[in-house]
Amino acid sequence: MHRATVDLWVGVFVTVGFLGLLFLAFKVGSASNFSASDGYVVTAEFDNIGGLKVKAPVKSAGVVVGRVESIVFNNHSLRATVSMRIGKKFEFPKDSSVSVLTAGLLGEQYVGLDGGGDIDLLADGDKIVLTQSAMVLEKVIGQFLFNKASESGSNN
Amino acid sequence: MVKSTTKAIPIIEFSSVSFSYGDRRIIKDVSISLPPKKITAIFGGSGTGKTTFLRLVGGQLNPSKGDVFFDGKSINRMKYSDLYSARRRMGMLFQFGALFTDLSVFDNVAFPLREHTNLPSRLIDDLVKMKLHAVGLRGAASLKTAELSGGMARRVALARAIALDPELIMYDEPFTGLDPIATSVIANLIQKLNSALGITSVLVTHDVEVSLKIVDHCIVMAGGEVIGQGSPEEIRKSHNPQIRQFIKGEIDGPVPLHYPSETYEVDLGIKHAG
Amino acid sequence: MRANAFLKGFVAIGRITVDGVWKIGAGTKFILNVISRSRMTFQRPRLLIDEIFFTGTLSLIIIIVSGLFVGLVLGLQGYETLKRYGSAEAVGTLVALSLVRELGPVVAALLFASRAGSAMTAKIGIMKSTEQLSAMQMMAVDPYARVVTPMFWGGFFSMPLLAAIFSAMGIIGGYLITVVVIGVDGGAFWSQMQANVDFHGDILNGIYKSIVFGFAVNTISLFEGFDCVPTAEGVSRAVTRTVVTSALAILALDFVLTAFMFTGV
Numbered sequence: 001m002h003r004a005t006v007d008l009w010v011g012v013f014v015t016v017g018f019l020g021l022l023f024l025a026f027k028v029g030s031a032s033n034f035s036a037s038d039g040y041v042v043t044a045e046f047d048n049i050g051g052l053k054v055k056a057p058v059k060s061a062g063v064v065v066g067r068v069e070s071i072v073f074n075n076h077s078l079r080a081t082v083s084m085r086i087g088k089k090f091e092f093p094k095d096s097s098v099s100v101l102t103a104g105l106l107g108e109q110y111v112g113l114d115g116g117g118d119i120d121l122l123a124d125g126d127k128i129v130l131t132q133s134a135m136v137l138e139k140v141i142g143q144f145l146f147n148k149a150s151e152s153g154s155n156n
Numbered sequence: 157m158v159k160s161t162t163k164a165i166p167i168i169e170f171s172s173v174s175f176s177y178g179d180r181r182i183i184k185d186v187s188i189s190l191p192p193k194k195i196t197a198i199f200g201g202s203g204t205g206k207t208t209f210l211r212l213v214g215g216q217l218n219p220s221k222g223d224v225f226f227d228g229k230s231i232n233r234m235k236y237s238d239l240y241s242a243r244r245r246m247g248m249l250f251q252f253g254a255l256f257t258d259l260s261v262f263d264n265v266a267f268p269l270r271e272h273t274n275l276p277s278r279l280i281d282d283l284v285k286m287k288l289h290a291v292g293l294r295g296a297a298s299l300k301t302a303e304l305s306g307g308m309a310r311r312v313a314l315a316r317a318i319a320l321d322p323e324l325i326m327y328d329e330p331f332t333g334l335d336p337i338a339t340s341v342i343a344n345l346i347q348k349l350n351s352a353l354g355i356t357s358v359l360v361t362h363d364v365e366v367s368l369k370i371v372d373h374c375i376v377m378a379g380g381e382v383i384g385q386g387s388p389e390e391i392r393k394s395h396n397p398q399i400r401q402f403i404k405g406e407i408d409g410p411v412p413l414h415y416p417s418e419t420y421e422v423d424l425g426i427k428h429a430g
Numbered sequence: 431m432r433a434n435a436f437l438k439g440f441v442a443i444g445r446i447t448v449d450g451v452w453k454i455g456a457g458t459k460f461i462l463n464v465i466s467r468s469r470m471t472f473q474r475p476r477l478l479i480d481e482i483f484f485t486g487t488l489s490l491i492i493i494i495v496s497g498l499f500v501g502l503v504l505g506l507q508g509y510e511t512l513k514r515y516g517s518a519e520a521v522g523t524l525v526a527l528s529l530v531r532e533l534g535p536v537v538a539a540l541l542f543a544s545r546a547g548s549a550m551t552a553k554i555g556i557m558k559s560t561e562q563l564s565a566m567q568m569m570a571v572d573p574y575a576r577v578v579t580p581m582f583w584g585g586f587f588s589m590p591l592l593a594a595i596f597s598a599m600g601i602i603g604g605y606l607i608t609v610v611v612i613g614v615d616g617g618a619f620w621s622q623m624q625a626n627v628d629f630h631g632d633i634l635n636g637i638y639k640s641i642v643f644g645f646a647v648n649t650i651s652l653f654e655g656f657d658c659v660p661t662a663e664g665v666s667r668a669v670t671r672t673v674v675t676s677a678l679a680i681l682a683l684d685f686v687l688t689a690f691m692f693t694g695v
Contacts, residue, residue, distance in 0.1 A: 017591025254565035
């Protein structure tokens with residue numbers, strides 16, 4: 001085959017290959033939001049994280065703003081310490097609160113971040129104090145039954 | 157045994173060389189030298205270590221004992237880089253040409269030039285045409301190797317072997333599988349190149365009749381050993397029964413028809429081995 | 431007689447073990463040899479371009495077509511299953527994750543082994559059996575540096591690109607069947623995918639996988655070619671061994687890599 005033809009086809013192949021990579025990076029994945037080293041880390045302690053996993057999204061107002069980086073058990077407080085990496089371009093007040101939520105009734109669990117009113121912003125290494133634990137279905141049902149029982153008790 | 161006919165400093169010299177594949181000894185304590193600028197033929201039946209001989213010269217195999225000298229230096233003791241520069245001074249014609257099948261005739265001949273020189277493509281063009289002209293195939297430059305006949309392929313390979321103007325050229329069975337016309341063409345070329353370029357030539361062959369017409373010196377091998385050497389006339393007149401058997405092509409003689417084995421009766425289970 | 435059969439069994443196991451160990455050792459030495467002679471390949475990009483053509487461009491069609499069909503099937507099957515749980519929009523996530531993490535690198539590598547790997551083995555094997563490699567040596571040209579090493583790098587660079595093309599085509603195939611044909615909401619298809627496919631965790635790991643697979647397939651193909659018995663039969667056996675060994679190596683490596691990459695703790 002002619003040199004120029006080989007060159008042309010190799011050019012086509014390499015171009016298509018890189019288009020494929022770009023397609024995967026920007027159209028399929030979420031390279032644009034944040035990367036593993038980009039952004040700042042904040043921690044929070046929860047009584048109960050339910051089924052929260054490493055890499056679960058951190059959402060604010062429904063938008064993914066970060067991911068859970070690690071979950072460790074704190075021996076002193078007997079609570080779970082969750083560290084989250086928040087994208088660099090997202091800013092939150094210092095008195096923001098976090099809660100472990102579930103997407104839909106049976107969906108994956110994620111961390112919800114609600115902004116507060118402070119003027120100071122969260123920075124790398126900060127700890128969020130206001131936390132709300134995961135809703136554990138057994139406890140909720142148990143509480144519901146207990147309330148019903150006491151309701152009917154007071155009615156009598 | 158017949159005496160050698162030349163006195164000049166040899167370009168290739170074997171000093172008590174042995175070579176074995178595992179337990180099988182292919183070459184046993186061979187000491188020979190090839191006269192420069194002459195055509196030497198090495199005769200021997202199939203499996204007598206003729207091709208091994210060429211591979212030892214080219215440094216593709218190393219002797220298990222002894223030394224192979226090329227222009228006074230031991231090939232088997234050379235550093236890698238020295239071996240490669242020694243090989244640039246050799247050309248080799250393989251049995252079936254060994255042309256690069258994915259390249260055209262032109263690119264095959266140009267291959268060694270492009271690999272070893274930085275000549276401009278115009279000059280390479282001219283050189284390749286000259287080499288192809290020498291073998292009478294200038295018109296075939298644009299053909300693919302698959303379109304060549306056996307004889308033509310060997311001529312192209314010859315043009316490739318002489319591309320870098322070697323001092324030594326080795327022919328591995330140059331006449332095998334060729335028709336009589338192609339055989340004479342190749343024989344004629346070997347002679348012409350030898351005299352025109354002053355190259356030392358070695359033929360490894362079992363084709364006695366054609367070779368005896370063109371060579372200056374003969375070495376006859378059997379069972380990995382040299383059993384005689386001399387000029388073609390001397391070989392023709394030799395009284396050594398082994399040489400006579402080989403030259404005349406008799407079926408059985410000192411070179412046995414049967415591969416060494418237990419006696420026939422033992423093999424068939426009629427008698428038990430002693 | 432039975433003791434004899436047992437003995438034969440042990441002999442067979444012994445031989446397989448010895449052969450296997452020998453191959454691993456010889457293969458490692460071979461590939462180190464190949465890589466250590468890379469200078470010529472990068473000094474003469476021409477050689478590399480020719481091999482990228484040979485391994486990459488010539489595999490392009492089979493990769494595009496297979497990727498498209500795998501995506502179509504994934505989309506169809508995924509939709510049928512997810513529909514029952516009322517989450518048909520998640521089909522984009524399903525298609526993308528399966529392709530990017532597993533099917534893209536693995537199936538592209540399997541296709542690469544049978545298209546380019548077998549061709550590499552055959553090419554080297556034929557060059558060996560017709561004494562072309564020997565002839566090259568006698569012309570003082572190192573056949574490793576001139577022939578084998580460029581092939582290795584050509585395949586090495588082609589493999590991740592082919593895997594990326596395969597995954598991209600698969601996702602396009604999934605989009606075509608679920609969004610264009612079945613009528614799943616296109617916006618949800620893409621947004622769910624983007625929310626759940628992580629660039630580092632999923633896409634980059636998939637690319638790393640394909641790089642490892644490319645290395646393995648190239649090593650196996652070139653070694654089998656170089657190691658073959660130099661006859662027509664020997665070459666054809668070597669080609670068969672290339673495809674079988676590569677397939678096993680890809681699947682085994684995939685398991686190991688997946689265990690390392692995706693068991694997120």
